Amino acid sequence: MADADDARDDDVLELLAGRLVQESGITKDEALELIKFIGTDWNSLLREAHFLKKRQQWG
Structure with a gap:
């Protein structure tokens, strides 16, 4: 059961990172790091x- 929960958590984090990338223009790696x-x-x-x-953009 823990494996299913971990996979579900990973899926949620991936979705959240993807939305953050779309909304802000940062990379997926940067989004995951921020999360x-x-x-x-x-x-x-x-x-x-x-x-x-x-x-x-400034640097």
């Missing part, structure tokens, strides 16, 4: 993703 660091709070993820994207 690991911040968690799954959408507003926090989106704010940090936009900050990251702007920072990349």
